[in-house]
Every structure is written in structure tokens, then in C-alpha cells.
Amino acid sequence: AEKLPTAAGRVMQRELDYLGKAIDSGPTPRIALLGGSKAADSVTIANNFLEKGVSEVLTGGVVANIFLIASGVDIGKPSTEFIIQHISEYEEVIDSARKLIDNHGERIVLPTDVAINENGLRRGISIEELPTEHAVYDIGLDTLVSYVEKIEKAGTIICNGPMGLFENPEFAxxxxxxxxxxANSKGITVVGGGETTMAFNQMGLSSKIEHLSTGGGSCISFMSGETMPALEAMRRSKIRYESK
Structure with missing residues (x-):
């Protein structure tokens, strides 16, 4: 970019167009579903989405557990220990999630019930029944119905992360x-993240989605609102060569 004119290819341009419009100016209401196990990234993404005017962030997976803990819910030893073991800056992530709840309140939507793994079988319990000695593996059925209703009414849906341990049929x-x-929504759906893309492909739903990101970590960085060196280099190149 310093020596020669630099521009985005068509794949990158498509990524930027869909992700940028979905976050900033897609049809309303704009909602996001954040789940999966990479909760630290998702807390940062949630902050950026809410600051950009996304109506609601629906949470599932480990992301939901993080926000439940941040809201004062004891989810039980197995799920809490899993988070502590897999997130290096546990206290900082919980503190960031707590600040988001304080600042944005009901725009962060938490599960009202969950599915736990009880000796290999699915059992639904309400949030009021927590803590539990069994690991939380999925959102509950009441939460699922509520989320589907919100998806059906949304103008734009941004998804990063599954709602539970979908690899296990009991919790899919x-x-x-x-x-x-x-996939059946009339709204625009944009999907990011490797785990999420894999799930859509496995379920045979990829062709029904407006945009399935192939950007991996770069997609996560963009959704987080981080400065991206490649884009900055292209901006500098554009300014430099337009002035010549």
C-alpha cells in the first residue's frame, strides 16, 4: 500500500458492504444474536452493536452465561468453572458485561430458561432454578420461542455464534x-464467525442467507469496531494516489 495503489477485492468489498450496512444502517428493527464459546469477543461486539443503534442483542451459549453471571445470577459450578478455564481475563470480561447491562439494560436479552445436561439427557429449567450442579448446554424452549418471534419481526439480523452445544443432538x-x-426471515441476515458458518453449512441453510462471512478473525474484528490495518492501508493509498 505504501509503494503501489491498493484496493479491496470483490470478496472483501462484499464483506464490508454487508457487515457495514447491517450494523450501521440496515432495515429496522436491527437485532443481533451472539452465542458460542468465544465470549470475550462477543462482549466487545455487543458493545459496538449497541453503540451503533442495534435494537437488541439476544444472547445464547457461553455468551449468555457471561451476561447472566454479570447480572448477579449464580449459574452453578460446572458452567462457571468452564468459563474461568477458557477465558484468560475472566474478571475483566465479567466487569465489561456488567457495565453493558448497566448502560443498556433491557436491550441485552438474556435467557429466561436453559437446558442442562443431566446424565447425557436434556432437561429444561428456569433461570430461577439456578444454580445447578449440571452444565448449561442450550437455551430453553421458552427463550427459543421468544427469540424466534423477535427474528421473525426483525428487518436486519446479525448472527455470531450458536445458541448452545449444537454438535450434540440433545442440545441442538x-x-x-x-x-x-x-433462513426463513423476510429480513436481511448476515452471519459471521467460523463456528457459526460451520453450523449454517451443516444444517444446509447457507444458500438462504444474504451473506455468510468468510472473513474469520477479520470479521470478528470488524464487528468489534476495531481499527483494521488492511483497511487503513487502503484508505491511505486512496488519499495518496488521488492527490497525485
């Missing part, structure tokens, strides 16, 4: 049904 319902709702 939350992910399967929310993803089906997105």
Missing part, C-alpha cells in the same frame, strides 16, 4: 430453530 434445538428462523 436452540441453534437449529433460531438458524431456521433466520
Amino acid at each position: 434445538a436452540g441453534t437449529r430453530e433460531t438458524f431456521n428462523a433466520m
Whole structure:
């Protein structure tokens, strides 16, 4: 970019167009579904989305557990220990999630019930029944119905992360049904993140989505609102060579 004119290719341009419009100016209401196990990234993404005017952030997976803990809910030893083991800056992430709840309140939508793994079988319990000695593996059925209704009414849907441990058929319902709702939605659906893309492909829903990101970590950085060196280099190149 310093030596020669530099521009985005068609794949990158498509990524930027869809992600940028979905976050900043897509049809309203704009909602986001954030789930999966990469909760630290998702807390940062949630902050950027809410600052950009996304109406609601619906949470599932480990992301939901993080926000439940931040809101004062004891989710139980197995799920809490899993988070502590897999997030290096646990206290900082919980503190960031707590600040988002304080600042944005009901725009961060938490599960009202969850599915736990009880000896390999699915059992639904309400949030009021927590803590539990069993690991939380999926959103509950009441939460699922509520999320599907919100998806059906949305003008723009941005999804990053499954709602539960979809690889296990016992706990795939939350992910399967929310993803089906997105595929059948009249709104614009944009999907980012490797885990999410894999789930859409496995479920045979990729062709029904407006945009399935192939950007991986770069997509996460963009959704987080981070400065991206490649884009900055292209901006500098444009300014430099237009002035000649």
C-alpha cells in the first residue's frame, strides 16, 4: 500500500458492504444474536452493536452465561468453572458485561430458561432454578420461542455464534430453530464467525442467507469496531494516489 495503489477485492468489498450496512444502517428493527464459546469477543461486539443503534442483542451459549453471571445470577459450578478455564481475563470480561447491562439494560436479552445436561439427557429449567450442579448446554424452549418471534419481526439480523452445544443432538434445538428462523426471515441476515458458518453449512441453510462471512478473525474484528490495518492501508493509498 505504501509503494503501489491498493484496493479491496470483490470478496472483501462484499464483506464490508454487508457487515457495514447491517450494523450501521440496515432495515429496522436491527437485532443481533451472539452465542458460542468465544465470549470475550462477543462482549466487545455487543458493545459496538449497541453503540451503533442495534435494537437488541439476544444472547445464547457461553455468551449468555457471561451476561447472566454479570447480572448477579449464580449459574452453578460446572458452567462457571468452564468459563474461568477458557477465558484468560475472566474478571475483566465479567466487569465489561456488567457495565453493558448497566448502560443498556433491557436491550441485552438474556435467557429466561436453559437446558442442562443431566446424565447425557436434556432437561429444561428456569433461570430461577439456578444454580445447578449440571452444565448449561442450550437455551430453553421458552427463550427459543421468544427469540424466534423477535427474528421473525426483525428487518436486519446479525448472527455470531450458536445458541448452545449444537454438535450434540440433545442440545441442538436452540441453534437449529433460531438458524431456521433466520433462513426463513423476510429480513436481511448476515452471519459471521467460523463456528457459526460451520453450523449454517451443516444444517444446509447457507444458500438462504444474504451473506455468510468468510472473513474469520477479520470479521470478528470488524464487528468489534476495531481499527483494521488492511483497511487503513487502503484508505491511505486512496488519499495518496488521488492527490497525485
